[in-house]
Amino acid sequence: MLIYVDTPFNEEQKDQLTYGSPEDLFVFKDEIESKEEQLATLLKADILLGNPKPVEWLEKANNLKWVQLYSTGFEYYRNIKIPAAITNMQDYYSQPCAETAVGGIMALYRGMDNFGVLKKEKKWVGYTLRAHLQLLQDKKVVILGYGNIGKRVAKILSGFDCEIKIYARTAPEATIRTTDDLLKELGWADIVIGCLPGTAETKGLFTSEMIRAMKQGAIFSNVGRGNLVEDEQVLIDALNEGKLGGAVLDVTAEEPIPADHPLWDCRNTILSQHSGGGNVSEYFGIAQFFLENLERFKKNIPLKNPVDFGRGY
Amino acid sequence: MLIYVDTPFNEEQKDQLTYGSPEDLFVFKDEIESKEEQLATLLKADILLGNPKPVEWLEKANNLKWVQLYSTGFEYYRNIKIPAAITNMQDYYSQPCAETAVGGIMALYRGMDNFGVLKKEKKWVGYTLRAHLQLLQDKKVVILGYGNIGKRVAKILSGFDCEIKIYARTAPEATIRTTDDLLKELGWADIVIGCLPGTAETKGLFTSEMIRAMKQGAIFSNVGRGNLVEDEQVLIDALNEGKLGGAVLDVTAEEPIPADHPLWDCRNTILSQHSGGGNVSEYFGIAQFFLENLERFKKNIPLKNPVDFGRGY
Numbered sequence: 107m108l109i110y111v112d113t114p115f116n117e118e119q120k121d122q123l124t125y126g127s128p129e130d131l132f133v134f135k136d137e138i139e140s141k142e143e144q145l146a147t148l149l150k151a152d153i154l155l156g157n158p159k160p161v162e163w164l165e166k167a168n169n170l171k172w173v174q175l176y177s178t179g180f181e182y183y184r185n186i187k188i189p190a191a192i193t194n195m196q197d198y199y200s201q202p203c204a205e206t207a208v209g210g211i212m213a214l215y216r217g218m219d220n221f222g223v224l225k226k227e228k229k230w231v232g233y234t235l236r237a238h239l240q241l242l243q244d245k246k247v248v249i250l251g252y253g254n255i256g257k258r259v260a261k262i263l264s265g266f267d268c269e270i271k272i273y274a275r276t277a278p279e280a281t282i283r284t285t286d287d288l289l290k291e292l293g294w295a296d297i298v299i300g301c302l303p304g305t306a307e308t309k310g311l312f313t314s315e316m317i318r319a320m321k322q323g324a325i326f327s328n329v330g331r332g333n334l335v336e337d338e339q340v341l342i343d344a345l346n347e348g349k350l351g352g353a354v355l356d357v358t359a360e361e362p363i364p365a366d367h368p369l370w371d372c373r374n375t376i377l378s379q380h381s382g383g384g385n386v387s388e389y390f391g392i393a394q395f396f397l398e399n400l401e402r403f404k405k406n407i408p409l410k411n412p413v414d415f416g417r418g419y
Numbered sequence: 420m421l422i423y424v425d426t427p428f429n430e431e432q433k434d435q436l437t438y439g440s441p442e443d444l445f446v447f448k449d450e451i452e453s454k455e456e457q458l459a460t461l462l463k464a465d466i467l468l469g470n471p472k473p474v475e476w477l478e479k480a481n482n483l484k485w486v487q488l489y490s491t492g493f494e495y496y497r498n499i500k501i502p503a504a505i506t507n508m509q510d511y512y513s514q515p516c517a518e519t520a521v522g523g524i525m526a527l528y529r530g531m532d533n534f535g536v537l538k539k540e541k542k543w544v545g546y547t548l549r550a551h552l553q554l555l556q557d558k559k560v561v562i563l564g565y566g567n568i569g570k571r572v573a574k575i576l577s578g579f580d581c582e583i584k585i586y587a588r589t590a591p592e593a594t595i596r597t598t599d600d601l602l603k604e605l606g607w608a609d610i611v612i613g614c615l616p617g618t619a620e621t622k623g624l625f626t627s628e629m630i631r632a633m634k635q636g637a638i639f640s641n642v643g644r645g646n647l648v649e650d651e652q653v654l655i656d657a658l659n660e661g662k663l664g665g666a667v668l669d670v671t672a673e674e675p676i677p678a679d680h681p682l683w684d685c686r687n688t689i690l691s692q693h694s695g696g697g698n699v700s701e702y703f704g705i706a707q708f709f710l711e712n713l714e715r716f717k718k719n720i721p722l723k724n725p726v727d728f729g730r731g732y
Contacts, residue, residue, distance in 0.1 A: 236697020
């Protein structure tokens, strides 16, 4: 079969695929020179491994029987209709994202940002640093969304005896079901962590009123989608004015963040540049997962991680 | 009673003490001008709240019935013999130290150091950051010492499903009992966390041979005492040569670290400047604990957190 690969693999991972399934022909987008030829190959392909851009290319690829996305989210394909089976990476990025959210909050609480700057300046401050540190233990946390990331965050926080309230429409563990109830609970929380996928319902869900309703000195983290926040400037103001104690933003309204954006100067804010899902063996794992699903595809066993572009997850 | 206070309290905490026990006379060292007068007051005092320096002062203070240290460690008083009861802060700093150890490791794994530098430069790197990140989940960890800090570290790591082996002489949870056995286990561990107190037995316990026995790319953290490491230069070399993947050092052989010390330039190393025990309400909590123990002292109820200078803990 002809497998078109639009995923940023290195040579090692390309070998992993070609040696992993020698009977198939893998064609890697970055090895095809012209856009025209790339599109032509995609149109001939039986299988696609990756997330092609422009998104319209996908709609034209009528020969595809199966699309394995290398992402979990796929909101940019929302209006695309194709007959192929579609699978994503589902839970694959959840633990890394959860670790970036909690690691970022711990970095703020335990002064990690500051230590790096002091190290560069070779400056010992010592004892007086201590009064600026906080503990994650026993903190009150609202988790927005209880999909895979939210569950991993809750699991990690169990080691710190945090008190957790979950906002989710359907998850049985959630005690906050509506945005009205969420608004009421925000004054209770020391930490709010956004773990929601990008759907029509989550866009702008975290309103400016909610930011204002948060507890003085509380921390906001977002590892879901940047458009969760209705108005990012209100969040930036709340941070710079000291209303909020800090933020850990893996996702933002604009990505990449432009050089003149006020987020770069935002107080006590960690910008992890959408690296939250990353880990050193990330692409090895994607290739491995694809090869396993390819086996299933060939044996006509139901594919792992099926998704529906229309539903959004 | 006359209570001599040699603890860096601010005005709020001084009020907390004087209003908390109005029948006693609190005299604060930093409000006495001359060294001579400070010593004279200490010699008259019934109770001492704090850790006086020079340490010899303590030996002369024969009127003292009770000494409440504001630290947990007290190795500098090892050879001091006084008739007074002695208490320390025991578990008080354990959770903060454990959070600095794990927070520091997560900062290394999730790139937090790097994000701060990029933010200062307003530089978006984005996707390529991901390949440098690691996960704490499922990591293999050796915890050195299973006192209060070690227990808190293990509890936190339970949220990450880490595999843990404990080195301790007597704790029933420990599976590594001797330094010979420890040496054999070091090649297994992704992370080694030092949580040992400063005693004659722990000085230089982590030998250069042990550093060389660690797994390629492993992380070393120390939140106990700096003299645990037999030869800090060997640790520095292992970090700079890339043999070790990183270090989180709350304690070091020299504190403060001199400006020309090679630690400041050490690769992938977080220097938390002995702030590990800190938290925003640290001195409030110390004053509160002292007032509670003072009640016990007056009612002749056994004091909380008794220690023995000779034994070392």
